[in-house]
Amino acid sequence: MNGNNDGTKNPHNAFDAALGTAAYLCGTGKSDLSNDTQLRRAILRYNHSATYADDVSGFIRQYDQLAPATSDNTAVGGRASDVIQAALAKQGTPYVWGGGNTHGATGGGFDCSRLLVYAFYKGAHVSPPRTSQAMRGAGGAVSRSDLRPGDIVVINNDGNWGHVGLYIGGGDMVHAPRPGVTIETVPLTKGYWTQFDWDIRRVL
Structure with a gap:
């Protein structure tokens, strides 16, 4: 997918890869990834492993607790x-x-x-x-x-x-x-x- 509208779909481009991952996780229907149940379902769609889902959910919680990054x-x-x-x-x-x-x-x-x-x-x-x-x-x-x-x-x-x-x-x-x-x-x-x-x- 073309995440940064540069006219090229490149899996090595961070913007394209992020958009592709989001589309894959969310599927074709509506998903609310702020909902723990729907988030877990999306993670399991990517890798059907309970351990993997637990790990990713834990990393998400850790990331959410970080202070917002700033850049000038x-x-x-x-x-x-x-x-x-x-x-x-x-x-x-x-x-x-x-x-x-x-x-x-x-x-x-x-x-x-x-x-x-x-x-x-x-x-x-x-x-x-x-x-x-x-x-x-x-x-x-x-x-x-x-x-x-x-x-x-x-x-x-x-x-x-x-x-x-x-x-x-x-x-x-x-x-x-x-x-x-x-x-x-x-x-x-x-x-x-x-x-x-x-x-x-x-x-x-």
């Missing part, structure tokens, strides 16, 4: 917004080492730095360096306290400055994590990624 990327204008939207549109695309270029995915996906190469070219016609290490020399240096949406965040999580993400606002970044995981949005300014050294670069 909607307030960003101009080229930074276009770059962010280009990267976010690739959520759900597989990580592929060496994958991706200025035109899109290659080999079925992107690695972390080439996701940014694509997003900056697509959104702003800017071509940052190919590798995360080389991106440390792009644009100007920025402190953590001055981080703003559209900044490149190179992270020294492997002793070799081997990872990079795009700050999208609200404390989050979009990145291509590692083999076996798809492009995703994760917290940057709290939790796991804060323990590492960052080199923040502003190219816009």
Whole structure:
């Protein structure tokens, strides 16, 4: 199903996959997933296992108890917004080492730095360096306290400055994590990624 109205039905696109899952869970009739009985029936339609239904219901309750996520990327204008939207549109695309270029995915996906190469070219016609290490020399240096949406965040999580993400606002970044995981949005300014050294670069 085409969840983001881009004219393409892509199971690796997060919007398309979410809409397809919703349609599958709800079936062809009316469903009220706020009703525990109907929710359980929908989950069992997806996987007819009581244990699975119990687990999913538990995860839903845990998620509902979380504080609402905030993001300030909607307030960003101009080229930074276009770059962010280009990267976010690739959520759900597989990580592929060496994958991706200025035109899109290659080999079925992107690695972390080439996701940014694509997003900056697509959104702003800017071509940052190919590798995360080389991106440390792009644009100007920025402190953590001055981080703003559209900044490149190179992270020294492997002793070799081997990872990079795009700050999208609200404390989050979009990145291509590692083999076996798809492009995703994760917290940057709290939790796991804060323990590492960052080199923040502003190219816009």
